[in-house]
Amino acid sequence: MKLTAAAVAVVGAVLLLLSLTLLIPGDPATMLLGPRATPETVAALKAEMGLDLPLPTRLAQFLGRAATGDLGVDIFSGRPVSTMVLQALPNTILLAVSAILLAILFGLPLGTIAALKPDSIADQAIAFLSVGFVSAPSFVNSIFLLLVFALWLNWFPVLGAGTAGDPLDQLWHVVLPAVALAVGWIGYIARLLRSSLLEVLNEPYVRTMRAYGVPESVIVLKYALKPACIPTLAILGIGVGELLGGAVFAEVIFNRPGLGSLIYGAIAVRNYPVVQGGVLVVVLLFVATNFLVDLSYLWIDPRARARLALAGERSA
């Protein structure tokens, strides 16, 4: 079921994308040929690029080629889009994963502390910080971090993703953009976890454990935190997917050659093959991430395992 839904989502996204190319004014042929092109030259190039074909034909052609790994070529340089996407992808994955890890690293403890001491000064301070973090736009965070940590303190570099093949250099370059992106998620995770942990801590099985004298630390860390993390996990699944294609501001401001900035730059010049190829990969990653998150419920939540087992018995 989930695999079918994922396939439908991918085809739907591509269809929407190809439709948009018909609706948005401007086309790659005009952008490529520039002001001195004649209408005949523009028309010839459009035909060469298949822009004059009906939408279903273009969709079939695009998906057929994509299935073989051919995402077309950049209209300006003639480079294969698949190569461009593959070059950009590691930078984006590193950024997205780093940002999410940072968000978990800080968001989980803050949410837990807030839930364990509800309405305390610590809880209120964390609530204040969380709301502040969530509402700060990532491009503002990015500029602020650049000014403080790159320009004034000179601790981190301003530009780029670091030297390929040098993991330390790449980590050094990812710190500031990852923090810029993580800040909002830290606040979000902290608020979400606080609320779900408070709910779990009031469950009857927790009260029973307390009655049996099970230490509070064991109750929280071993029995309450796991189920309380399930809503957070669902949000993280969406978050990773969003960051894979949506870290545009951070990539543009920190000049990281990632997937988001690749797509962003391509949209401005109507470089549709790059936009389509890039978005297809983002959609695939988004779907795959959410699929993995769904699977991880089985590992975290015994009730989900039980439901699946029951469904299996019924179908047998």
Next chain:
Amino acid sequence: MSYAATRRQVLAGGSALLAAATTGLLRPTPASAAPDKIVVRVDRDLANLDPANRTGPIDVNVLNAVQQGLIAFKPGSTDWQLDAAEEIKQVSDTEISFKLRPGLTFTDGYGDLTAEDVKFSFERFIKPDSAGKMVDYASDWGALDHVEVTGPLTGRILLKSAAPALWVITLADGSGRIISKKAFEKLGDKIASTVIGSGPYIFKEWKPREQFVLEINPDYKGPIKPFFKQIVGRPIQEQKTSDIAFQANEIDFERFEPENKKAFSALPDTSVVELQGIDYVWFGPNIEKKPFDDIRVRQALRLAVDVDAILAGAYAGLYPRANALLAPNLLGYWKEAPVYKRDLETAKKLLADAGLADGFKTTLTVLSDAKPQAVAAIVQANLAEVGIQVDINTLDPGAYWALGEKDGSKVLDLSLIEYSGKFDPSFQTQWFTSAQVGQWNWQRWKSKEFDDLDAQGAKTTDPKEREAIYLKAQQLMDESAAFVWITHNVNTYAAKSWLKPGLLPNGNGWLYTAFSAA
């Protein structure tokens, strides 16, 4: 042995670490100021390195450093000097003869540069490729009939008609680059991302969206002496990021917004360069549409808008005012062009005479950048004072420039436009001919007399005669009242104080070969 730090020790250690960090002890070494390598910022990545299909100045600046032309621009001027040619001569209006320097060789083992390569490089602009497609810059060589090879190193460029602009628009610029015929035939489509040249620099590396590297060509035998061993170009899209990177010593040279000139001038170890531009920014109506088909309405617009206020408000008072199409340093500059002062009474009277005493509603279409939007807001406020209500329609670049196709400009009312200039006036006038209506003549202004002058100017070789032609052409534009000129732009650059950039007067042309120590 074990060691347990006390809280006091931890705090002391942490404080020391913080102090060291903030005072610079832990800082990484800033970018080297060594004079053998510079890092320059380019505002977008390279896109197509085939001279005939290049996409703009970023590409052509690299091509000019790596490939030779028969001639090349002199730094800081629109004059040219010999490059691959040992001799070049305008024999008649339609013939240019040339003799190449001996011993020029292409990189990567593609052999000697010969007159056959010159013929191939230039004639591919006038012949369709194997797929039947003309190259993008075909019009640069529109006057070319053919190139005749008269010897291994000599030849004649034969034109269909006189083309005085050929020298600065074509021969000294990107369309005049000489490519290796052998390399082109071997590389095919890869010519767009591989540069084989015989020029002062080698195209050493290109990591798309990260950097390109130019390195001195040890086998170069021309007259140009490059200074830096290595030039690294870093594409940085966001201006603010670039400004911070410059201050953090990650780049040595960048273009910045003129509004920040004061801030950059105050930076240590920084020199600021300012160049008056040759672009042309204007706004005007679509004169085919009512009520702009009435010249009185156009004249009213011109008198209702306060250009000086636009320059003060949207351009921080730093840009020079334009009063006609051609900038002061171009042939045909109209020094006595009328400077229209705001005159609301006359504007209102003109509108009343046109039967529009109560004003009317219209739309001004602009690019979605900050500056055009600021101009639009001032125009909107100005025109409101004579009863004209203006809605501002902002478009992203893709949608905005699409107005140049499929007769897109037909729907426009008012539009604010900025075109880049080149060194010959014929480049600037070509967009305003009747044939360009439906493409880039968004005012849709048609004048047979202007068309004739444009054609005549493109073929006239005598500079005095040409000057008179372009003055007359601008007078016709002025009489139409279809153009409210705003500015020719100004370009500002920041360089480390030890660096002297090599710039052409249009601001977009950077001669990497002329970057040197200050």
